[in-house]
Amino acid sequence: DAKTTQPTSMDCAEGRAANLPCNHSTISGNEYVYWYRQIHSQGPQYIIHGLKNNETNEMASLIITEDRKSSTLILPHATLRDTAVYYCIVPNAGGTSYGKLTFGQGTILTVHP
Amino acid sequence: DSGVTQTPKHLITATGQRVTLRCSPRSGDLSVYWYQQSLDQGLQFLIQYYNGEERAKGNILERFSAQQFPDLHSELNLSSLELGDSALYFCASSVEPRTGLNTEAFFGQGTRLTVV
Numbered sequence: 249d250a251k252t253t254q255p256t257s258m259d260c261a262e263g264r265a266a267n268l269p270c271n272h273s274t275i276s277g278n279e280y281v282y283w284y285r286q287i288h289s290q291g292p293q294y295i296i297h298g299l300k301n302n303e304t305n306e307m308a309s310l311i312i313t314e315d316r317k318s319s320t321l322i323l324p325h326a327t328l329r330d331t332a333v334y335y336c337i338v339p340n341a342g343g344t345s346y347g348k349l350t351f352g353q354g355t356i357l358t359v360h361p
Numbered sequence: 362d363s364g365v366t367q368t369p370k371h372l373i374t375a376t377g378q379r380v381t382l383r384c385s386p387r388s389g390d391l392s393v394y395w396y397q398q399s400l401d402q403g404l405q406f407l408i409q410y411y412n413g414e415e416r417a418k419g420n421i422l423e424r425f426s427a428q429q430f431p432d433l434h435s436e437l438n439l440s441s442l443e444l445g446d447s448a449l450y451f452c453a454s455s456v457e458p459r460t461g462l463n464t465e466a467f468f469g470q471g472t473r474l475t476v477v
Contacts, residue, residue: 282465291363291451291468292404347394347453347466348417351404 252336257356260330266323268355270336273317279338281312282349283321287332292351295321295334326359333357364388367452367469375477379440382472386433386454392416393435394455394466395427399448410435442476449473 253271260266272281282297296303296310298319303310309322323330335354364387374380386393395407406419410429421427424442429435439446453466 286404289449289471289473291365291453291470293363294465294467297465347392347455348406348409348419349404349466350406353403 252338252352254334254336254352254355256353257358260323260326260357260359262328262359262361263325266326266330266357266359268321268323268334268336268357269318270321271318272336272338275316275338277316279340281310281316281319282337282339283308283310284335284337284349284351285332286335286354287329292335326357328359328361331357331359363467363469365452365454365467365469367450367472369472370470371473371475373475373477374442376442376444378442378476379438380442380474382437382439382450382452382474384435384437384452384454384469386435386452387467390454390456390467391433392455393429393433394453395421395435395437396451396453396468397448398451398471399445402448404451407437439474444476447474447476 280297280299283295284292286292296308298310312319333354333356335351337349366385368383391412394409398404407421408427409417413429424440427437449471451468451471453468455466
């Protein structure tokens with residue numbers, strides 16, 4: 249998997265947008281960016297993924313820079329339940345194993361009241 | 362609810378013993394993955410099975426083994442347990458992709474193993 253770099257921790261006020269950055273400067277042209285999160289020892293939860301266009305779903309938005317070397321996960325209205333570890337992952341391209349993931353340390357997001 | 366079921370939720374056993382963890386994937390998912398999460402190592406990929414056959418191997422100890430059965434459920438067997446094997450063990454499943462389609466993995470809620 250391409251190496252990713254994320255801040256160790258971030259804080260966010262409840263109701264505000266949480267913007268979580270990820271650097272993946274060694275990403276290849278056909279590799280996707282995935283985001284997962286893990287809420288306090290629960291199983292990791294898929295959030296969103298994208299290749300080069302911005303993506304949005306009911307949970308979050310993913311903004312990928314034009315050169316694809318970095319991305320930002322946006323939680324538009326963070327709630328206390330969004331407090332979790334967020335992982336940015338770039339799996340190897342061409343594989344068919346979407347669950348074979350390399351989890352780094354992730355970003356600990358703490359949402360405050 | 363991810364649709365992936367793991368049993369048991371908690372397991373306490375003694376050193377030297379053997380345990381079996383069970384995983385039922387989402388309906389229709391052919392791939393099953395096992396992960397270990399300990400305090401000092403983070404989430405580590407152990408092994409993947411696809412439709413009954415081993416497909417990928419990570420940092421899985423020789424004392425650990427897995428299999429996937431015809432009904433697609435999987436079992437992770439841990440033997441000669443040591444204190445350091447205490448961890449959360451997660452199972453995940455995913456569909457097998459069609460050309461050009463990327464998809465995601467779905468994780469179970471894990472089995473917390475405590476070796477005393």
